[in-house]
Amino acid sequence: MNVEVSRRRFLKGAGAGVAGTSLAAMGFGEAEAAVAAHVRPMKLANTTETRNTCPYCSVACGVIIYAKGDVRKGERADIVHIEGDADHPTNLGTLCPKGAALKDFVHAPTRLQYPMVRRPGSDKFERVSWDAALDRIARLMKDDRDANFLASNQEGTAVNRWTTTGMLAASATTNETAWCTFKVAKALGIVGFDNQARV
Known part of the structure; x- marks a missing residue:
């Protein structure tokens, strides 16, 4: 079966597709909003949230570190997630590729931990x-x-x-x-x- 599509019809379809995905990405899609609201609390439930500064360059971006266990209570803290701090005035939640990979930096087997x-x-x-x-x-x-x-x-x-x-x-x-x-x-x-x- 050979389907012929005119240029005008192709552009209309592509425009409608872009508009639809843009609206969904901006939070207008109910399914996406429901999934996002459901996943985030589950991932970070029962973690201790600590604000810190990225250790790489002199920009000093803010990060939020999520860890299981509370050091203040004498528990061993295992870092499970690191993300940019949306409330930090320097980076407003964004991180460069090195900052986004901080969890790998923390858990690296070659990381020096003792003198x-x-x-x-x-x-x-x-x-x-x-x-x-x-x-x-x-x-x-x-x-x-x-x-x-x-x-x-x-x-x-x-x-x-x-x-x-x-x-x-x-x-x-x-x-x-x-x-x-x-x-x-x-x-x-x-x-x-x-x-x-x-x-």
């Missing part, structure tokens, strides 16, 4: 406590600063520079935290100071 150290001469990393890691960092910083701190330049002018150590800070943070981090770096005399927004 690790590789001893001199060793070919593998071993887990250490947070106290041991922070004590080691403080000791190494103190030794390097004592050995390389420049209190004054050749003309005798006070400069208070520590040029052998740099600091890389996080850009996805609040203005207050960024201000405090900058003050700590400059109080130590650190000259090389940057954040991952330009890395």
Whole structure:
């Protein structure tokens, strides 16, 4: 059977199809609205909702993290869903591809979760406590600063520079935290100071 369709009839049919699917996508279709209202509460029922900031770039988009279990009650929290925060003024609920894949980032088997150290001469990393890691960092910083701190330049002018150590800070943070981090770096005399927004 050969059906002949004129160009005018084809355009009318295509236009009607576009209009119908557009109306359904905007929420005018009763079936779609019923399905959307039914699925969302079921997916996120019995989860703890936590607002946070995406860790990737310096845009600092807001995200909502849904987890089973409440850490505040001593339970282990298992993250089951992450989405953009529609109430956040930066991204209004949208996320870039990296931000949309945050759940995979959290559950990645290669994600570092504990302080690790590789001893001199060793070919593998071993887990250490947070106290041991922070004590080691403080000791190494103190030794390097004592050995390389420049209190004054050749003309005798006070400069208070520590040029052998740099600091890389996080850009996805609040203005207050960024201000405090900058003050700590400059109080130590650190000259090389940057954040991952330009890395």
